[in-house]
Amino acid sequence: MEIKIAKELGFCFGVKRAADMTLAEVNGEVINTLGPLIHNPEFTKFLETRNAYVADTVGDIKGKKVVIRAHGIPKETEQEIQENNIEIIDATCPYVKRVQQLAEKYYNKGYSVFILGEKDHPEVIGIESYAPNSIVLKYEHDIPDLPPESKVALISQTTQKFKTFDSLACALKKRFKNVAITNTICDATEKRQKAAMKLAKEVEIMIVIGGKNSSNTTKLKEICGQIVKTHHIETEKELKKEWLKDIKTVGITAGASTPDFSIEKVVEKIKSINTPALTA
């Protein structure tokens, strides 16, 4: 059996940076991450072995340092941490930071700030805090009834779709005279999806690795599942021998929150079931 690995998979730049920053801080002392650093239970357990524990709220922080995860936090939460004299290790992804700064800039210049995104997503909640009264929207019909001469700015949650952003931008240009548009979408998710789709067309079965609560991993499973038989697993322990029976090519992909060690363990397990030639 041949094992094929997707060209783009696993940790994106921002998540890898956050993981590296956290690991650089764990020198025996207890530290906290505000919320799970990534949506991957295996990685959360791994961090616990290094004395890095999840704190769900600022009140839960037990250590002297707290890591801010890649999708950032609201301004007020940052202030609360500072007031409690807790040192901040800011692992907010620089791409997310840029969106927060743009939100603040446009707000200060008197624009109505529109954010394309999911209302309840922590990244969006963080961005909103930089532009009070900003409007989170997804579709043209969500655009509020403002006078045509209003100054409006459009930015986006980093993981939104380019197509949706373009449609909204067009709709805003038609409705308002003064529109500032900055595409703040990061292409890490799209690259992983395209690579997974390409690979799914070349193999007989796909294995998608990542947390069951990771939305980008679930999306990869959905995309591959439309092309070929696909299984979503969190760890190598969930692999079933019968999935690989009579299979000649298996494809592997993983969500942006899946650590390399999880991917490697799955590959090793498949190798132990068969003796494949590994190609990338």
Ligand code: SF4
């Ligand atoms: S998906 Fe993009 S914006 Fe989000 S953490 Fe990863 S690199 Fe940063």
